[in-house]
Amino acid sequence: MVRVRYAPSPTGSPHVGNIRTALFNYVFARHHGGKFILRIEDTDRNRYVPGSEDDIKWSLRWLGIEWDEGPDVGGPYGPYHQSQRLAIYQEIAHRLVEEGKAYKCFCTPEDLERMREAQKAMGAATTMYDRRCRRLTPEEVRAREAAGLPYVIRFAMPLEGTIGYEDLIHGYTEFRNALTDDFVMLKSDGYPTYHLANIVDDHLMEITHVIRGDEWISSMPRHLNLYKALGWEPPKFAHLPLLLGPDRQKLSKRHGHVQFVEFIKEGYLPDAMFNFLALCGWNPGDDREILSREEIIELFSLERVSDNPFVFHHDKLLWMNGVYIRRLxxxxxxxxxxxxxxxxxxxxxxxxxxxxxxxxxxxxxxxxxxxxxxxxxxxxxxxxRDDYPIDEAAVRKWYTQPHIPQMLEELIRRYEALESFDAESVERVTREVIAWLGVKGGEVIHPVRVALSGRTTGPSLFEMMAVLGKERVLKRLRRAQGWVRSS
RNA sequence: GGCCCCAUGGUCUAGUGGUCUAGGACGCCUGGUUCUCAGCCAGGAGGACGGGGGUUCGAAUCCCCCUGGGGCUACCA
Structure with a gap:
């Protein structure tokens, strides 16, 4: 049974990239008849933004992405908010400490800052935690604890060797352990960091495939070593190509409208968004681009996910949404x-x-x-409304022409006499006036369109008039009589 | 800087050693339809597949180097 999860952190309204990740997980789960789980990674109390969890859920539901387990719907592996699972992470972190695979670190943020400064001053290319607390004797640790000093729990990374994994999208990748520092697993406030919480929950929730953005690849040595230390079998990993802005930088607020709820408000259709997002890194292998959810779910496979970054341009989304609007x-x-x-x-x-x-x-x-x-x-x-803007250039162009006064007068007279103001009748009468004036069709149609709408573009004139109705049409034509001027 | 990822027209993408003088889509341009715009239809411009070495009878496709772009490098995710 395939079990995947979308694990956003409520630090702000989700952006398209996040939702794309959710969609890939969802589609993968549905394709395999598996479960799609929503898990809220609210482990950063400083960056927590109230309301963002609602935006996440709203965005997902709007797209038609329902989660099988998670907030609101529950499930056998809950709770699904990490803030409600603190005891689990703490227990595991301390177990690792007892086993000597992790240790308490009493360094303060100021200590760490000084350490980095010193490393830089010595010309170090890379600053990295120097593992000073890893060398503390049991007595030293006890003394600090007795003094009530706050501490974090750091993972004791292997000092040598390599660790690798087979990425479902990128293939085999490996890392040298010595290059990764002893990362913090449990913060001094008792909350876990992403690295710990993510591994613990994926294991406990029996996640089979982790599908997330490429920015996580560099965390793999931490995650893989944690699984190893815990004696757990890691799930399969698939890292999705990043969504980039037009400047080829990772998509973020700096790029303007990237918040998913903005797209909803602009008036993109759920089916169009679903279709477009699916194509952000994936393709069916043939020339089809307009695909229904059912087709996407049926055709989806991680093998067809591209491994190069996707520059997000609005043009194509706009086009696709137009296609879907026309199909309504x-x-x-x-x-x-x-x-x-x-x-x-x-x-x-x-x-x-x-x-x-x-x-x-x-x-x-x-x-x-x-x-x-x-x-x-x-x-x-x-x-x-009647106070719409008027295209002055168009008025100047048409309302200085000699046939206009007669045209308006005649049109008004004949329209008034019409019993049924339907498109056919209006067109017939208008064409009569065109013939009577001996001008080209456009010479009447265009100025009338300006009179009725204030603009040079718009729907078919006769249908437009039929919808506007006789009263409005006459009123606006009479107003246009006032525009006539000689030049 | 270090580690890692990526590299086909402006953008997305097909392509998995010969059928590629590289196909499709968006965007752009032209023409047609038409009362305008849009839509629709038909055309078109735009790539020496980042560069250099290999492997091979043969490379966009495999290998290496370089270059370029990006990600990570927090008691953030």
Whole structure:
């Protein structure tokens, strides 16, 4: 039985890279019919950010990623918050101390700082804990404890030899033990560090595969030696290529919009995000790129995960989201868009039937143009308000032309007489005016579009008029009569 | 600096020794459709597969070196 976990730490709203890791774990579990576990690694009390755990869960659920064990759903291996498992880590850390595989270190942060300064002053290329407390005699340790000095527990790394492992993505890799220092396992506040908690929980929760970012490769000598010291069989490891910003640095806040919840708010669709994230480092091996979750789960394999870093560009995500928006039924599109229009104040929070029906006719008009749902606001605002911006350059271009006054007058007269203001009738009448004026179609259509929407781009003019309705159309055409000027 | 990872067009990626004068996608450009934009359709530009050595009849594909980029180097994850 495959058991994998996503183990975020609640130190802020998760960014795309974190969620990509969660998705790969989830897809791997589903592909193998295994379990996907969510474990909260809240072992850093200083960096804890309230609310970030909710963002993590919200992001996962929004993507349709449900965890089989973890917060809210429980499970046989709980608790799933590391802060609730402190006694376990402490017991194991002390056991290691008794076995001589770890030791108490009484160095203060100031001691360590001085040590590093001294090493640098001596021209050392690398600063590394000098293991001074590893050499303390039992009497010295007892004396310090009796004096009530705070301490951390450090792992006693082997001083020689190498340790290696077979990475499912990178292949065999090995490290020289002497190059890794005696890392802290248990902090002076009694909380474990990632290195300890992660190994203990992965073992206790019977995790079979650890799938995480490449930045963890360098911690492998610590983890592998810890497993060895504990006498535990390590799980399989797969390190995912890093997600990079356009400057090729590891993706982070510095790159702007990288928080996953920002993507949700912008109006990316869950299916599109799922699809795109799956392609951040993985591909199905053929030319397909638009893939459903079911297809991704069916086709996924770690063997097809690339081992080179992935530069995250928004362009392709935007394109893909557009593809998914265009595939939406009119009803789905409306449901997705209404909240954005309400949020923008273009529609009331409580929709009455006529208003809703109107919005249902407006929104689909711009479906093919939307890249993100939020686009609906700028694309359709003139349908919902009268004080929309006017493209002055377009007004200057058209409203200085000689046929415009006559055109407006004639259009208004004929539209007023129309009984049914549907697209076909409006088009018929408009074409009559075009013929009567003896001008090209565009010479009427373009200035009318500017009159009705204030812009030069937009939906098909006649459908737009039918939706706007006779009253609004006439009002706006009359207003446009005031734009006419000679030049 | 040390250790480790990575290296195919601007970006993502196919490619696992011959079928590659390197395929696909995004982006970009052109044309078509059309009342505009978008969409859709059809074309196009853009790579001497980072460089140098090998191995081989034959290398984008295997090996080595170099170069470049990145990650880690905390009582953070």
């Amino acid at each position: 039924s009119k009803e789905q599109l409306v449901e997705y868009c209404l909240p954005y229009l309400q949020e923008a104040g273009l529609l009331p929070k409580e929709l009455d039937e006529p208003t809703r029906a109107y919005a249902e006719r407006v929104i689909p008009l711009e479906q093919e143009k939307m890249k993100v749902l939020k686009d609906v606001v700028s694309l359709t605002d003139f349908f919902f």
